[in-house]
Amino acid sequence: MKFQIPLTPGAVTQFLLRVVVGLVVLSFLSQMTLYFLPEYPSRDYFAKAFNVDYERNIPTLYSFLALLFSSILLGVIAHAKNLDSCRYKHHWKILSFIFLYISLDEIGQLHEKLVDPMRNLLNATGFLYFTWVVPIGFIVAIFLLSYIKFLLHLPVSTKKLFVVASALYIGGAFGVEMLGGYLASTTGMENVSYVIIATIEESLEMVGIVVFIHALMSYIKTYLGGVSWNIYIQGKNTQPTEIQNTGIATISELANRKLLK
Template sequence: MKFQIPLTPGSVTQLLLRVVACLVVLSFLSQMTMYFLPDYPSRDYLAKAFNIDYERNIPTFYSFLALLFSSLLLGVIAYAKNLDSGRYKHRWKILSFIFLYLSLDEIGQLHEKLIDPMRNLLNATGFLYFTWIVPMGFLVAIFLVSYSKFLLHLPVSTRNLFVAATALYIGGAIGLEMLGGYIVYTIGPGNLSYVIITTIEESLEMLGIVVFIHALISYIKTYLGGVSWNIYIPGKNTQVTEHQNTGLPALSEPANTNLLR
């Protein structure tokens, strides 16, 4: 028996938005219990398990999976472009590796290892208190400049979604991180202002990835024939239990007057 599960932009986006909404609400409510409710069994454990600003917990694992999924989708596009000798095939490959690194960074918090050395080097205070944003901001600027032609090459709908996803993710990861650093430097981390800022920050990052995934699946569906998974329930003579069908019958993009060649 065979089941096909198509990955459509609408269904995937709705699922991810529900997951993000649940994680944000649970995180915020668990943090509020620390300030406004008396102690109860497992209060501290639940607060740490659902805090979207903490490491190695449920929200972190979700973000790791979302970034890894983005990397896989980018890999599918890169594979199709490579078969078709697409003009920007290497840019898609690089994007796939970047998101693979971001997923590993999310689960391992690699960027936070830069904070203390950079803080001592720059004697950072105020908005630059979380000093990892300095080298990362520099790398982001280089990336945006180097990918400007690639961005203009994309269909208008994909381009707009990429821009929106970037604005949400960078706005949270760097913009609100600076504000959070200022609050920690001036007041300290144990206050409601910091909880609110970090909740908004992490929410923007997760929403940015949802928008990006929506853009990638929409691009695959429109220009590469779609992507789906075929699941088989094995019978007596069946050897294969599951395989992925990337469904890429049309590797070349159709003529599009909105593309800049």
């Protein structure tokens, strides 16, 4: 018996958006209970477990998996481009490794280790209170400038989705983060205003990644033949169970067509 599960962009995007909305709503409501409801059993536990601005909890695990999935999709494209000898194959590979690092950073909060040293060095307050935005922002600026030609060579639909995803993610990670830093340095982090800003920041980042995943899956579907997962279940008088992992159906055709070199 065989089941085929097509990983269509629309289905995956809808699923991820539902997860994001659910996590954001649970996070905000659990945080509001800390300020407006009397204490009840496990209140603090749930507030920490679902807080999108907290470390090592359910939203962090989701973000790690979403970023890791992005890295895998980029790796699949990079592999196809390598077979096709595309001149931008290394750009796809580098993107895959970058998202792998970001996923590890998300689960390990590596960038936050820069905050205290940079804060002491710059004596930072206000919008630069979360001082990791200074060195990381500089690196991101260089990266964006170096990828302009790569972006311009992409199909129009993919290009637009990449721009939207970048604007959402960077706008949240840097723009709204700086506003949150200003509030944290002036009024502290234990107030409703900061909770709202932090929720907006994390929401933009998560939605940005969903848009990016949609862009990658749409690109794979349109230009690389799509992705599907075939599952074989053993029955009577059948061969042993075999699982065929995610793959590109028309990768050999791609090598001959040399799309988007």
